[in-house]
Amino acid sequence: MSWLHEVPIVVFAFALGLALLLAAIGFGMAIWSSRITGALRGRTPVPVNSLTEGYHLAYGKATGPMLKSPLTRRPCVWWSVRVWEREIVTRQNSDSARERHVDWVERRHDKSSRVVMCTQGFVNCAVQPSGMTLVVPTEVRDWQGKKLPPEDRDPPAQPGTAFASTSLADRGYLIVGGKLQGDRYRYREEIIVPNSELFVLGQVERVNQRQWAEDEEPPPDPSILAGQGSHVSDEENADAAPAPFDEADKFAADIEEDVEAPGQYSGWSEEADRRGAADMRQAQWMIGPQKGKPYIVAVQAPEHWVGMPQLAGKGGWVIGVAFAALAAFMIWARFGAA
Known part of the structure:
Protein backbone atom coordinates (compact mmCIF):
# COMPACT_ATOMS: atom_id res chain seq x y z
CA MET A 1 0.00 0.00 0.00
CA SER A 2 2.96 2.31 0.46
CA TRP A 3 3.19 2.99 -3.26
CA LEU A 4 -0.24 4.66 -3.14
CA HIS A 5 1.26 7.22 -0.75
CA GLU A 6 4.31 7.78 -2.91
CA VAL A 7 2.87 8.12 -6.43
CA PRO A 8 2.27 11.70 -7.61
CA ILE A 9 -1.22 12.99 -6.91
CA VAL A 10 -1.87 13.39 -10.65
CA VAL A 11 -1.16 9.70 -11.27
CA PHE A 12 -3.26 8.70 -8.27
CA ALA A 13 -6.16 10.89 -9.43
CA PHE A 14 -5.98 9.37 -12.92
CA ALA A 15 -6.03 5.79 -11.56
CA LEU A 16 -8.87 6.63 -9.17
CA GLY A 17 -10.86 8.30 -11.94
CA LEU A 18 -10.41 5.26 -14.17
CA ALA A 19 -11.66 2.93 -11.42
CA LEU A 20 -14.68 5.15 -10.78
CA LEU A 21 -15.42 5.34 -14.51
CA LEU A 22 -15.37 1.55 -14.88
CA ALA A 23 -17.58 1.24 -11.80
CA ALA A 24 -20.06 3.71 -13.31
CA ILE A 25 -20.08 1.80 -16.61
CA GLY A 26 -20.75 -1.46 -14.78
CA PHE A 27 -23.56 -0.01 -12.69
CA GLY A 28 -25.01 1.73 -15.76
CA MET A 29 -25.05 -1.54 -17.68
CA ALA A 30 -26.67 -3.32 -14.75
CA ILE A 31 -29.39 -0.68 -14.32
CA TRP A 32 -30.11 -0.53 -18.07
CA SER A 33 -30.41 -4.31 -18.28
CA SER A 34 -32.53 -4.46 -15.14
CA ARG A 35 -34.97 -1.92 -16.59
CA ILE A 36 -35.42 -4.08 -19.70
CA THR A 37 -35.86 -7.37 -17.88
CA GLY A 38 -38.11 -5.75 -15.25
CA ALA A 39 -40.37 -4.19 -17.91
CA LEU A 40 -40.77 -7.57 -19.65
CA ARG A 41 -41.25 -9.66 -16.53
CA GLY A 42 -44.70 -11.23 -16.33
CA ARG A 43 -45.97 -9.66 -19.57
CA THR A 44 -48.07 -11.70 -21.98
CA PRO A 45 -47.86 -10.63 -25.65
CA ALA A 301 -40.32 -13.42 -28.55
CA PRO A 302 -38.62 -12.04 -25.40
CA GLU A 303 -37.96 -15.49 -23.93
CA HIS A 304 -35.55 -16.18 -26.81
CA TRP A 305 -33.26 -13.21 -26.10
CA VAL A 306 -34.00 -11.82 -22.62
CA GLY A 307 -31.30 -14.06 -21.17
CA MET A 308 -28.62 -11.83 -22.71
CA PRO A 309 -29.75 -8.66 -20.87
CA GLN A 310 -30.06 -10.70 -17.68
CA LEU A 311 -26.48 -11.96 -18.09
CA ALA A 312 -25.27 -8.47 -18.94
CA GLY A 313 -26.99 -7.13 -15.84
CA LYS A 314 -25.26 -9.65 -13.59
CA GLY A 315 -21.91 -8.89 -15.20
CA GLY A 316 -22.54 -5.16 -14.77
CA TRP A 317 -23.19 -5.54 -11.05
CA VAL A 318 -20.00 -7.59 -10.63
CA ILE A 319 -17.91 -5.04 -12.54
CA GLY A 320 -19.50 -2.08 -10.75
CA VAL A 321 -19.05 -3.52 -7.25
CA ALA A 322 -15.48 -4.68 -7.96
CA PHE A 323 -14.24 -1.31 -9.25
CA ALA A 324 -16.21 0.66 -6.65
CA ALA A 325 -14.51 -1.44 -3.96
CA LEU A 326 -11.15 -0.83 -5.63
CA ALA A 327 -11.77 2.93 -5.68
CA ALA A 328 -12.78 2.90 -2.00
CA PHE A 329 -9.66 0.92 -1.11
CA MET A 330 -7.44 3.37 -3.02
CA ILE A 331 -8.95 6.34 -1.16
CA TRP A 332 -8.57 4.60 2.17
CA ALA A 333 -4.97 3.52 1.43
CA ARG A 334 -4.00 7.05 0.32
CA PHE A 335 -5.76 9.16 2.91
CA GLY A 336 -7.11 6.95 5.67
CA ALA A 337 -4.40 4.39 6.37
CA ALA A 338 -2.16 5.10 9.34
Whole structure:
Protein backbone atom coordinates (compact mmCIF):
# COMPACT_ATOMS: atom_id res chain seq x y z
CA MET A 1 0.00 0.00 0.00
CA SER A 2 2.96 2.31 0.46
CA TRP A 3 3.19 2.99 -3.26
CA LEU A 4 -0.24 4.66 -3.14
CA HIS A 5 1.26 7.22 -0.75
CA GLU A 6 4.31 7.78 -2.91
CA VAL A 7 2.87 8.12 -6.43
CA PRO A 8 2.27 11.70 -7.61
CA ILE A 9 -1.22 12.99 -6.91
CA VAL A 10 -1.87 13.39 -10.65
CA VAL A 11 -1.16 9.70 -11.27
CA PHE A 12 -3.26 8.70 -8.27
CA ALA A 13 -6.16 10.89 -9.43
CA PHE A 14 -5.98 9.37 -12.92
CA ALA A 15 -6.03 5.79 -11.56
CA LEU A 16 -8.87 6.63 -9.17
CA GLY A 17 -10.86 8.30 -11.94
CA LEU A 18 -10.41 5.26 -14.17
CA ALA A 19 -11.66 2.93 -11.42
CA LEU A 20 -14.68 5.15 -10.78
CA LEU A 21 -15.42 5.34 -14.51
CA LEU A 22 -15.37 1.55 -14.88
CA ALA A 23 -17.58 1.24 -11.80
CA ALA A 24 -20.06 3.71 -13.31
CA ILE A 25 -20.08 1.80 -16.61
CA GLY A 26 -20.75 -1.46 -14.78
CA PHE A 27 -23.56 -0.01 -12.69
CA GLY A 28 -25.01 1.73 -15.76
CA MET A 29 -25.05 -1.54 -17.68
CA ALA A 30 -26.67 -3.32 -14.75
CA ILE A 31 -29.39 -0.68 -14.32
CA TRP A 32 -30.11 -0.53 -18.07
CA SER A 33 -30.41 -4.31 -18.28
CA SER A 34 -32.53 -4.46 -15.14
CA ARG A 35 -34.97 -1.92 -16.59
CA ILE A 36 -35.42 -4.08 -19.70
CA THR A 37 -35.86 -7.37 -17.88
CA GLY A 38 -38.11 -5.75 -15.25
CA ALA A 39 -40.37 -4.19 -17.91
CA LEU A 40 -40.77 -7.57 -19.65
CA ARG A 41 -41.25 -9.66 -16.53
CA GLY A 42 -44.70 -11.23 -16.33
CA ARG A 43 -45.97 -9.66 -19.57
CA THR A 44 -48.07 -11.70 -21.98
CA PRO A 45 -47.86 -10.63 -25.65
CA VAL A 46 -51.10 -9.03 -26.84
CA PRO A 47 -52.11 -9.46 -30.52
CA VAL A 48 -52.40 -6.19 -32.43
CA ASN A 49 -56.09 -6.89 -33.11
CA SER A 50 -56.75 -7.13 -29.34
CA LEU A 51 -54.89 -4.00 -28.20
CA THR A 52 -56.12 -1.42 -25.75
CA GLU A 53 -54.49 1.87 -24.80
CA GLY A 54 -51.64 1.64 -22.30
CA TYR A 55 -48.14 0.20 -21.92
CA HIS A 56 -48.22 -3.24 -23.58
CA LEU A 57 -46.13 -5.92 -25.26
CA ALA A 58 -47.83 -6.18 -28.67
CA TYR A 59 -47.14 -8.67 -31.41
CA GLY A 60 -47.99 -9.16 -35.06
CA LYS A 61 -46.35 -9.35 -38.49
CA ALA A 62 -44.09 -6.67 -40.00
CA THR A 63 -45.95 -5.89 -43.22
CA GLY A 64 -44.53 -2.59 -44.43
CA PRO A 65 -43.90 -0.08 -45.76
CA MET A 66 -41.59 -1.82 -48.21
CA LEU A 67 -38.15 -0.20 -48.10
CA LYS A 68 -34.68 -1.01 -49.39
CA SER A 69 -31.65 -0.87 -47.12
CA PRO A 70 -29.09 1.79 -48.09
CA LEU A 71 -25.95 -0.37 -48.34
CA THR A 72 -27.04 -3.84 -49.49
CA ARG A 73 -30.39 -2.80 -51.03
CA ARG A 74 -32.18 -5.63 -49.26
CA PRO A 75 -36.01 -5.50 -48.99
CA CYS A 76 -36.87 -4.46 -45.45
CA VAL A 77 -39.33 -2.53 -43.28
CA TRP A 78 -36.64 -0.96 -41.04
CA TRP A 79 -32.89 -0.40 -41.37
CA SER A 80 -29.99 1.01 -39.40
CA VAL A 81 -26.57 1.73 -40.91
CA ARG A 82 -23.18 2.85 -39.64
CA VAL A 83 -20.14 3.63 -41.77
CA TRP A 84 -16.60 4.27 -40.54
CA GLU A 85 -13.58 5.49 -42.51
CA ARG A 86 -9.99 4.73 -41.65
CA GLU A 87 -7.90 7.90 -41.28
CA ILE A 88 -4.31 8.77 -40.46
CA VAL A 89 -4.27 10.92 -37.31
CA THR A 90 -1.18 12.72 -36.08
CA ARG A 91 -0.74 13.22 -32.34
CA GLN A 92 1.96 14.54 -30.05
CA ASN A 93 3.21 12.18 -27.35
CA SER A 94 4.50 13.10 -23.89
CA ASP A 95 7.97 13.82 -25.34
CA SER A 96 6.50 16.36 -27.79
CA ALA A 97 7.28 14.01 -30.65
CA ARG A 98 4.66 13.57 -33.36
CA GLU A 99 3.27 10.10 -33.89
CA ARG A 100 0.93 8.87 -36.60
CA HIS A 101 -1.96 6.57 -35.78
CA VAL A 102 -4.71 5.05 -37.88
CA ASP A 103 -8.18 5.38 -36.37
CA TRP A 104 -11.73 4.55 -37.43
CA VAL A 105 -13.78 7.74 -37.80
CA GLU A 106 -17.56 7.43 -38.00
CA ARG A 107 -18.98 8.91 -41.20
CA ARG A 108 -22.61 7.86 -40.95
CA HIS A 109 -25.01 6.66 -38.27
CA ASP A 110 -28.56 6.66 -39.54
CA LYS A 111 -31.89 4.82 -39.29
CA SER A 112 -35.00 4.68 -41.43
CA SER A 113 -37.63 7.27 -40.52
CA ARG A 114 -40.76 5.44 -41.76
CA VAL A 115 -43.08 3.79 -39.26
CA VAL A 116 -43.07 -0.01 -39.21
CA MET A 117 -46.54 -1.42 -39.83
CA CYS A 118 -47.29 -4.32 -37.47
CA THR A 119 -50.38 -6.27 -38.54
CA GLN A 120 -52.60 -8.95 -37.05
CA GLY A 121 -55.70 -9.94 -38.98
CA PHE A 122 -57.20 -6.77 -40.45
CA VAL A 123 -55.77 -4.42 -37.81
CA ASN A 124 -52.61 -2.34 -38.32
CA CYS A 125 -50.40 -0.79 -35.65
CA ALA A 126 -47.85 1.89 -36.62
CA VAL A 127 -44.58 1.31 -34.72
CA GLN A 128 -42.69 4.59 -34.32
CA PRO A 129 -39.04 4.35 -35.48
CA SER A 130 -37.54 6.83 -33.00
CA GLY A 131 -36.69 6.47 -29.32
CA MET A 132 -36.08 2.71 -29.31
CA THR A 133 -34.25 1.46 -26.22
CA LEU A 134 -33.39 -1.89 -27.80
CA VAL A 135 -33.84 -3.42 -31.26
CA VAL A 136 -33.47 -7.11 -32.07
CA PRO A 137 -33.26 -7.09 -35.91
CA THR A 138 -33.66 -9.95 -38.34
CA GLU A 139 -30.19 -9.69 -39.90
CA VAL A 140 -26.89 -7.95 -39.18
CA ARG A 141 -24.10 -7.44 -41.73
CA ASP A 142 -20.67 -6.14 -40.76
CA TRP A 143 -17.91 -5.96 -43.36
CA GLN A 144 -15.07 -3.89 -44.83
CA GLY A 145 -14.29 -2.50 -48.25
CA LYS A 146 -12.33 0.04 -50.27
CA LYS A 147 -15.14 2.22 -51.61
CA LEU A 148 -18.17 4.21 -50.60
CA PRO A 149 -20.80 3.01 -51.43
CA PRO A 150 -19.43 -0.49 -50.85
CA GLU A 151 -18.37 -2.58 -53.82
CA ASP A 152 -19.58 -5.73 -52.05
CA ARG A 153 -23.38 -5.56 -51.86
CA ASP A 154 -23.82 -9.17 -50.73
CA PRO A 155 -21.79 -9.71 -47.53
CA PRO A 156 -22.65 -12.63 -45.22
CA ALA A 157 -25.44 -12.03 -42.71
CA GLN A 158 -25.68 -12.96 -39.04
CA PRO A 159 -28.95 -13.35 -37.12
CA GLY A 160 -29.81 -10.31 -35.02
CA THR A 161 -29.45 -10.55 -31.25
CA ALA A 162 -30.20 -8.35 -28.25
CA PHE A 163 -26.52 -7.40 -28.05
CA ALA A 164 -25.06 -7.64 -31.54
CA SER A 165 -21.27 -7.73 -31.44
CA THR A 166 -19.53 -4.56 -32.66
CA SER A 167 -16.12 -6.24 -33.03
CA LEU A 168 -14.81 -7.19 -36.45
CA ALA A 169 -11.70 -9.04 -37.56
CA ASP A 170 -9.66 -6.23 -39.12
CA ARG A 171 -8.16 -7.31 -42.43
CA GLY A 172 -5.30 -4.84 -41.99
CA TYR A 173 -3.86 -1.92 -43.91
CA LEU A 174 -0.60 -0.43 -45.19
CA ILE A 175 0.69 3.15 -45.35
CA VAL A 176 2.53 3.70 -48.61
CA GLY A 177 3.81 7.15 -49.47
CA GLY A 178 1.74 8.68 -46.69
CA LYS A 179 -1.47 7.14 -48.05
CA LEU A 180 -3.56 4.28 -46.74
CA GLN A 181 -3.70 1.08 -48.76
CA GLY A 182 -6.20 -1.70 -48.15
CA ASP A 183 -9.72 -1.66 -46.76
CA ARG A 184 -10.59 1.94 -46.02
CA TYR A 185 -14.21 1.62 -44.90
CA ARG A 186 -16.18 -0.45 -42.46
CA TYR A 187 -19.93 -0.90 -42.95
CA ARG A 188 -22.57 -2.17 -40.56
CA GLU A 189 -26.20 -2.69 -41.53
CA GLU A 190 -29.14 -4.06 -39.52
CA ILE A 191 -32.55 -4.74 -41.04
CA ILE A 192 -35.99 -6.09 -40.20
CA VAL A 193 -37.27 -8.04 -43.18
CA PRO A 194 -40.91 -8.09 -44.32
CA ASN A 195 -43.22 -10.68 -42.74
CA SER A 196 -41.01 -11.05 -39.66
CA GLU A 197 -42.73 -11.67 -36.37
CA LEU A 198 -42.67 -8.43 -34.42
CA PHE A 199 -42.82 -7.98 -30.63
CA VAL A 200 -43.07 -4.36 -29.49
CA LEU A 201 -43.04 -3.13 -25.90
CA GLY A 202 -44.23 0.47 -25.69
CA GLN A 203 -47.05 2.91 -25.16
CA VAL A 204 -50.14 2.09 -27.25
CA GLU A 205 -52.50 4.83 -28.39
CA ARG A 206 -55.47 4.82 -30.72
CA VAL A 207 -54.87 6.67 -33.99
CA ASN A 208 -57.04 9.70 -34.63
CA GLN A 209 -57.71 9.35 -38.35
CA ARG A 210 -58.90 12.96 -38.63
CA GLN A 211 -55.44 14.12 -37.61
CA TRP A 212 -53.92 12.39 -40.63
CA ALA A 213 -56.66 13.14 -43.17
CA GLU A 214 -55.56 14.58 -46.48
CA ASP A 215 -55.96 18.33 -46.65
CA GLU A 216 -58.45 19.45 -49.25
CA GLU A 217 -57.07 22.39 -51.21
CA PRO A 218 -59.54 25.04 -52.47
CA PRO A 219 -60.09 25.10 -56.24
CA PRO A 220 -57.72 27.48 -58.07
CA ASP A 221 -58.90 30.94 -59.06
CA PRO A 222 -60.03 30.84 -62.73
CA SER A 223 -58.42 34.25 -63.31
CA ILE A 224 -55.04 32.85 -62.28
CA LEU A 225 -55.47 29.89 -64.62
CA ALA A 226 -56.32 32.31 -67.43
CA GLY A 227 -53.21 34.36 -66.72
CA GLN A 228 -55.24 37.40 -65.56
CA GLY A 229 -54.47 39.56 -62.57
CA SER A 230 -50.80 38.63 -62.60
CA HIS A 231 -47.74 40.48 -63.85
CA VAL A 232 -45.68 37.30 -64.07
CA SER A 233 -44.99 36.12 -67.60
CA ASP A 234 -46.19 32.79 -68.95
CA GLU A 235 -42.58 31.59 -69.14
CA GLU A 236 -41.98 32.44 -65.48
CA ASN A 237 -45.24 30.72 -64.52
CA ALA A 238 -44.13 27.63 -66.41
CA ASP A 239 -40.78 27.64 -64.60
CA ALA A 240 -42.43 28.01 -61.21
CA ALA A 241 -45.10 25.36 -61.74
CA PRO A 242 -44.34 22.04 -60.01
CA ALA A 243 -44.10 18.97 -62.16
CA PRO A 244 -47.04 16.57 -61.92
CA PHE A 245 -46.49 13.75 -59.41
CA ASP A 246 -47.35 10.37 -60.86
CA GLU A 247 -46.81 6.81 -59.65
CA ALA A 248 -43.44 6.51 -61.40
CA ASP A 249 -42.23 9.64 -59.57
CA LYS A 250 -43.55 8.23 -56.30
CA PHE A 251 -41.61 5.00 -56.75
CA ALA A 252 -38.44 6.91 -57.62
CA ALA A 253 -38.87 9.15 -54.57
CA ASP A 254 -39.32 6.14 -52.31
CA ILE A 255 -36.11 4.59 -53.59
CA GLU A 256 -34.24 7.85 -53.33
CA GLU A 257 -35.16 8.30 -49.68
CA ASP A 258 -34.65 4.73 -48.57
CA VAL A 259 -31.47 4.04 -50.55
CA GLU A 260 -29.73 7.35 -50.12
CA ALA A 261 -26.00 7.59 -50.65
CA PRO A 262 -23.92 6.86 -47.53
CA GLY A 263 -22.94 10.09 -45.87
CA GLN A 264 -26.25 11.78 -46.71
CA TYR A 265 -28.51 11.97 -43.68
CA SER A 266 -32.25 11.84 -43.98
CA GLY A 267 -34.25 14.80 -42.75
CA TRP A 268 -37.67 16.37 -42.91
CA SER A 269 -39.21 17.11 -46.27
CA GLU A 270 -42.72 17.67 -47.56
CA GLU A 271 -42.55 14.35 -49.37
CA ALA A 272 -41.46 12.49 -46.22
CA ASP A 273 -44.24 14.22 -44.29
CA ARG A 274 -46.79 13.24 -46.94
CA ARG A 275 -45.74 9.60 -46.90
CA GLY A 276 -45.74 9.55 -43.10
CA ALA A 277 -49.33 10.76 -43.08
CA ALA A 278 -50.26 8.12 -45.69
CA ASP A 279 -48.71 5.44 -43.47
CA MET A 280 -50.67 6.62 -40.44
CA ARG A 281 -53.97 6.59 -42.33
CA GLN A 282 -53.57 2.82 -42.67
CA ALA A 283 -53.20 2.28 -38.90
CA GLN A 284 -55.77 1.91 -36.17
CA TRP A 285 -53.19 1.90 -33.37
CA MET A 286 -49.84 3.60 -32.76
CA ILE A 287 -47.10 2.40 -30.43
CA GLY A 288 -44.06 4.38 -29.36
CA PRO A 289 -41.81 5.33 -26.44
CA GLN A 290 -43.15 6.08 -22.98
CA LYS A 291 -41.09 8.40 -20.79
CA GLY A 292 -39.17 6.51 -18.13
CA LYS A 293 -39.90 3.07 -19.60
CA PRO A 294 -38.07 0.88 -22.15
CA TYR A 295 -39.24 0.91 -25.76
CA ILE A 296 -38.30 -2.41 -27.37
CA VAL A 297 -38.77 -3.73 -30.92
CA ALA A 298 -37.76 -7.36 -31.57
CA VAL A 299 -38.31 -10.00 -34.24
CA GLN A 300 -38.21 -12.75 -31.61
CA ALA A 301 -40.32 -13.42 -28.55
CA PRO A 302 -38.62 -12.04 -25.40
CA GLU A 303 -37.96 -15.49 -23.93
CA HIS A 304 -35.55 -16.18 -26.81
CA TRP A 305 -33.26 -13.21 -26.10
CA VAL A 306 -34.00 -11.82 -22.62
CA GLY A 307 -31.30 -14.06 -21.17
CA MET A 308 -28.62 -11.83 -22.71
CA PRO A 309 -29.75 -8.66 -20.87
CA GLN A 310 -30.06 -10.70 -17.68
CA LEU A 311 -26.48 -11.96 -18.09
CA ALA A 312 -25.27 -8.47 -18.94
CA GLY A 313 -26.99 -7.13 -15.84
CA LYS A 314 -25.26 -9.65 -13.59
CA GLY A 315 -21.91 -8.89 -15.20
CA GLY A 316 -22.54 -5.16 -14.77
CA TRP A 317 -23.19 -5.54 -11.05
CA VAL A 318 -20.00 -7.59 -10.63
CA ILE A 319 -17.91 -5.04 -12.54
CA GLY A 320 -19.50 -2.08 -10.75
CA VAL A 321 -19.05 -3.52 -7.25
CA ALA A 322 -15.48 -4.68 -7.96
CA PHE A 323 -14.24 -1.31 -9.25
CA ALA A 324 -16.21 0.66 -6.65
CA ALA A 325 -14.51 -1.44 -3.96
CA LEU A 326 -11.15 -0.83 -5.63
CA ALA A 327 -11.77 2.93 -5.68
CA ALA A 328 -12.78 2.90 -2.00
CA PHE A 329 -9.66 0.92 -1.11
CA MET A 330 -7.44 3.37 -3.02
CA ILE A 331 -8.95 6.34 -1.16
CA TRP A 332 -8.57 4.60 2.17
CA ALA A 333 -4.97 3.52 1.43
CA ARG A 334 -4.00 7.05 0.32
CA PHE A 335 -5.76 9.16 2.91
CA GLY A 336 -7.11 6.95 5.67
CA ALA A 337 -4.40 4.39 6.37
CA ALA A 338 -2.16 5.10 9.34
